[in-house]
Amino acid sequence: MNQVRRDVFQAISDPTRREIIGLLSRRTLNLNNVADHFTISRPAVAKHIRILTECGLVTVQTRGRETFCQADLKGLKEVSDWANTYQKFWTDKLDALERFLDEDLPDENA
Amino acid sequence: MNQVRRDVFQAISDPTRREIIGLLSRRTLNLNNVADHFTISRPAVAKHIRILTECGLVTVQTRGRETFCQADLKGLKEVSDWANTYQKFWTDKLDALERFLDEDLPDENA
DNA sequence: TTTTTTGGAAACCGTTTGGTTTCATTTATA
DNA sequence: TATAAATGAAACCAAACGGTTTCCAAAAAA
Numbered sequence A, B: 001m002n003q004v005r006r007d008v009f010q011a012i013s014d015p016t017r018r019e020i021i022g023l024l025s026r027r028t029l030n031l032n033n034v035a036d037h038f039t040i041s042r043p044a045v046a047k048h049i050r051i052l053t054e055c056g057l058v059t060v061q062t063r064g065r066e067t068f069c070q071a072d073l074k075g076l077k078e079v080s081d082w083a084n085t086y087q088k089f090w091t092d093k094l095d096a097l098e099r100f101l102d103e104d105l106p107d108e109n110a
Numbered sequence C: 001t002t003t004t005t006t007g008g009a010a011a012c013c014g015t016t017t018g019g020t021t022t023c024a025t026t027t028a029t030a
Numbered sequence D: 001t002a003t004a005a006a007t008g009a010a011a012c013c014a015a016a017c018g019g020t021t022t023c024c025a026a027a028a029a030a
Helices: A013-025 A031-036 A041-056 A071-085 A096-104 B015-026 B031-035 B042-054 B073-084 B097-102
Strands: A060-065 A066-071 B058-063 B065-069
Touching: A013 A041, A013 A066, A013 B031, A031 A041, A031 A066, A031 A071, A041 A060, A071 B073, B015 B031, B015 B042, B015 B058, B015 B065, B031 B042, B031 B065, B042 B058
Parallel strands: none
Antiparallel strands: A060 A066, B058 B065
């Protein structure tokens, strides 16, 4: 969990972090509020949140003794865009011509 | 790299694996052909490909002494769908009412 | 002013990750 | 048939990951 690689793809690879994203997408919560949703310890949640902040998916704002965590999920566009590059693999709208053009012709930079 | 967690999100968290996906999305290649695109060793590439097969993003077919690797990226729909859940975070089409409803009203399960 | 709440930070731990080298096996080819 | 090509498999490794417990500091509440 110690920070070295910090990109969005790696940040969302952990299911707990995706849950945290889901929580914070609905409302801002302080750290303990987030931790209350999980069985893992509060420091573990804090580390997940740090990872999310390091790739910009969460911003943190301290007020008094509380640390409010807010989702800022613009960075997920990169993920969406990347996955959508391969949309044809799960879309059935390909007709014979498209298949021919996409797969049967030799690639121009092959 | 030893296989335990096998979900698509974790499979695509590694940049090398995303590159392999890109390669195989354009044409089927045998293992050495894939490995030629990288500086890491052939066994390392083989392990990446195994991970991709274990979550169904790549299928493998042996013919003679060669192992042909083919992309089957339907599984990326899960990633696309998940990311698109948060599309409003990078889409500017929210008007004042939407912002009000989404953020300013107290959450019903708060 | 004690006491609680909130959370940062450090030290530690076992497992997973991403990589290597080496060796064996199978299939083609000279 | 001897050799080369393609790959699998095993053993190993350092670093990162995901988690813990413990302790400390600051802010709020009794």
